[in-house]
Amino acid sequence: MKKLTQQEIEKITQAAIRELGPGASPEKITQIVNDVVAELEKGAPSIALSASGKPAEGRVIVTAFGKNQPGVVYKITKILFELNLDIQDVSQKIVQDFFTLIIIVDMAASGGDFNQLKTRMTQLGDEMGIRLFVQHEDIFKSMYRV
Amino acid sequence: MSYNFDEIIQTLRMTELDHFDIRTVTLGISLRDCASRNVETTAQKIYDKITRTAERHVENARRVEKLYGISIANKRIAVTPVAIACDGLNSDEFVKVAHALDRAARECGVDYIAGYSALVQKGYTNGDRELIKSIPQALAETGRVCSSVNVASTKAGINMNAVLEMAHVIKKTAVLTQEQDGIGCAKLVVFCNVPEDNPFVAGAFHGVTEAEVVLNVGISGPGVVLDAIRRLGKTDFMQLAEEIKKTSFKITRAGEIIGRKTAEGLGVPFGIVDLSLAPTPAIGDSIADIIEAMGLESVGAPGTTAALALLNESVKKGGIMATSSVGGMSGAFIPVSEDQGMIRAAEKGHLSLEKLEAMTSVCSVGLDMIAIPGKTPAETIAGIIADECAIGMVNNKTTAVRILPIHGKDVGEFVDYGGLLGRAPIMPVRNLDSSVFVTRGGQIPPPIRSLTN
Numbered sequence: 265m266k267k268l269t270q271q272e273i274e275k276i277t278q279a280a281i282r283e284l285g286p287g288a289s290p291e292k293i294t295q296i297v298n299d300v301v302a303e304l305e306k307g308a309p310s311i312a313l314s315a316s317g318k319p320a321e322g323r324v325i326v327t328a329f330g331k332n333q334p335g336v337v338y339k340i341t342k343i344l345f346e347l348n349l350d351i352q353d354v355s356q357k358i359v360q361d362f363f364t365l366i367i368i369v370d371m372a373a374s375g376g377d378f379n380q381l382k383t384r385m386t387q388l389g390d391e392m393g394i395r396l397f398v399q400h401e402d403i404f405k406s407m408y409r410v
Numbered sequence: 411m412s413y414n415f416d417e418i419i420q421t422l423r424m425t426e427l428d429h430f431d432i433r434t435v436t437l438g439i440s441l442r443d444c445a446s447r448n449v450e451t452t453a454q455k456i457y458d459k460i461t462r463t464a465e466r467h468v469e470n471a472r473r474v475e476k477l478y479g480i481s482i483a484n485k486r487i488a489v490t491p492v493a494i495a496c497d498g499l500n501s502d503e504f505v506k507v508a509h510a511l512d513r514a515a516r517e518c519g520v521d522y523i524a525g526y527s528a529l530v531q532k533g534y535t536n537g538d539r540e541l542i543k544s545i546p547q548a549l550a551e552t553g554r555v556c557s558s559v560n561v562a563s564t565k566a567g568i569n570m571n572a573v574l575e576m577a578h579v580i581k582k583t584a585v586l587t588q589e590q591d592g593i594g595c596a597k598l599v600v601f602c603n604v605p606e607d608n609p610f611v612a613g614a615f616h617g618v619t620e621a622e623v624v625l626n627v628g629i630s631g632p633g634v635v636l637d638a639i640r641r642l643g644k645t646d647f648m649q650l651a652e653e654i655k656k657t658s659f660k661i662t663r664a665g666e667i668i669g670r671k672t673a674e675g676l677g678v679p680f681g682i683v684d685l686s687l688a689p690t691p692a693i694g695d696s697i698a699d700i701i702e703a704m705g706l707e708s709v710g711a712p713g714t715t716a717a718l719a720l721l722n723e724s725v726k727k728g729g730i731m732a733t734s735s736v737g738g739m740s741g742a743f744i745p746v747s748e749d750q751g752m753i754r755a756a757e758k759g760h761l762s763l764e765k766l767e768a769m770t771s772v773c774s775v776g777l778d779m780i781a782i783p784g785k786t787p788a789e790t791i792a793g794i795i796a797d798e799c800a801i802g803m804v805n806n807k808t809t810a811v812r813i814l815p816i817h818g819k820d821v822g823e824f825v826d827y828g829g830l831l832g833r834a835p836i837m838p839v840r841n842l843d844s845s846v847f848v849t850r851g852g853q854i855p856p857p858i859r860s861l862t863n
Contacts, residue, residue: 399479406667407660
């Protein structure tokens with residue numbers, strides 16, 4: 265159970281007013297805000313986190329490293345397919361027995377869930393004994409582009 | 411592909427092999443509205459304000475870590491110097507405030523909260539005097555509270571009364587926390603020209619000119635710079651500086667985006683990026699190793715100060731292009747116990763207190779995490795603090811002393827705190843008397859360069 269801060273409740277109120285538009289009456293707003301606050305305080309995920317923390321915007325870079333084995337690309341792309349994520353670019357190199365695979369995935373188009381993608385990839389990495397990294401592209405953009 | 415294959419691999423190499431992380435995201439919270447008529451209410455207001463403001467600090471920082479795949483080593487809190495926020499309290503009451511800070515830090519899941527501080531470079535208020543008196547007890551009775559006192563500045567000169575008093579406070583803290591090898595002293599910094607937006611604990615606090623709440627970020631990355639220098643091989647100094655600048659640019663950009671996104675997630679303004687290379691006791695994450703990779707047999711060898719100056723300047727030049735919001739200490743840190751290479755050099759006797767002092771004239775902090783014999787007189791410690799302050803005052807830079815007089819231990823022995831605080835060999839201090847000088851009392855006047863207008 266988590267208490268919402270005054271600031272968070274104000275945010276909810278403002279959102280309710282915006283959504284209701286001309287149909288907003290003080291009673292209606294109070295009811296909606298009370299309902300939402302009660303729901304969230306029951307233990308639903310933090311409102312501000314889901315509002316500002318949805319990393320579905322932009323692109324995500326999936327990098328895989330490891331010993332080459334049959335089915336690596338298949339298993340990784342299968343997860344992307346199941347999560348309905350759009351692959352924008354793929355690049356792969358194999359040196360001796362080791363492969364490096366980089367896939368750029370667009371999250372925005374499909375409204376994908378970053379956390380889900382990360383969890384699935386980490387699981388797959390553990391199962392196959394390879395290293396899988398999932399990172400938002402902003403980090404690369406800021407480090408390598410002026 | 412919009413990103414070069416090598417760029418992506420390089421970033422992963424930085425995080426996976428070279429210990430690249432963001433050292434700290436520090437949430438600064440103003441306590442100026444928390445004073446009240448009695449100490450219980452004040453302590454409660456402080457506790458409430460911190461826990462309310464920083465409730466999601468740790469959770470939010472973890473989300474950002476996950477999003478970018480770069481770890482944020484520390485999530486911390488800094489508050490308005492407590493002596494300013496609660497000027498009317500006496501020393502026993504200040505200890506109660508320290509407990510409130512400690513509880514708030516625990517509640518928010520942060521390991522350290524800093525700002526049990528006073529600014530006395532030109533003189534004491536009653537609150538300053540009482541807070542300073544309470545520091546040993548406050549640090550002994552709490553686990554997460556960090557304290558700092560600014561005793562000198564370029565504008566004001568050096569408050570030698572405060573210097574001597576702080577030497578006694580350090581000694582007393584060491585005695586009160588002797589069962590944990592004087593760990594209280596690891597949470598206590600004496601400053602000259604303290605920055606008001608420093609995100610690095612133990613010396614952090616939320617300056618009085620800052621906004622209500624602000625998020626500052628401290629970068630790290632000695633391992634990344636070390637790797638770049640090793641790959642570069644033997645080149646001339648210009649190329650060496652260029653390579654460090656490029657690396658620093660990348661580190662700072664990563665720090666900047668992580669800071670901004672963390673602040674955005676909390677809905678608070680983003681403050682500054684502190685361009686400091688901060689080492690950890692992990693192998694390879696060492697400033698000493700960088701200096702040695704430049705071609706010196708050991709840190710402490712003649713040439714060390716020049717190497718450190720080159721490193722520090724290049725880090726700043728690369729960083730300044732990468733962010734518009736520079737602040738804090740912004741320079742390399744040379745803590746002894748937190749840096750494997752420094753520990754090694756100190757153990758072998760390659761690094762003396764005097765060489766460390768010289769190094770502090772060209773880098774960001776000062777004599778940091780240095781263990782000395784517990785029997786060292788307070789007057790000698792005061793002399794050490796005065797010397798550091800003189801370097802800071804005359805050169806218009808921040809200097810600090812975080813020194814650990816380990817009760818009951820002497821040269822040849824070790825102190826081991828584990829974790830980020832690391833372990834330190836007890837270093838010898840010159841056995842010469844400074845007492846007549848440091849007990850003169852009063853103020854060392856500010857230098858000519860304080861008259862800049």
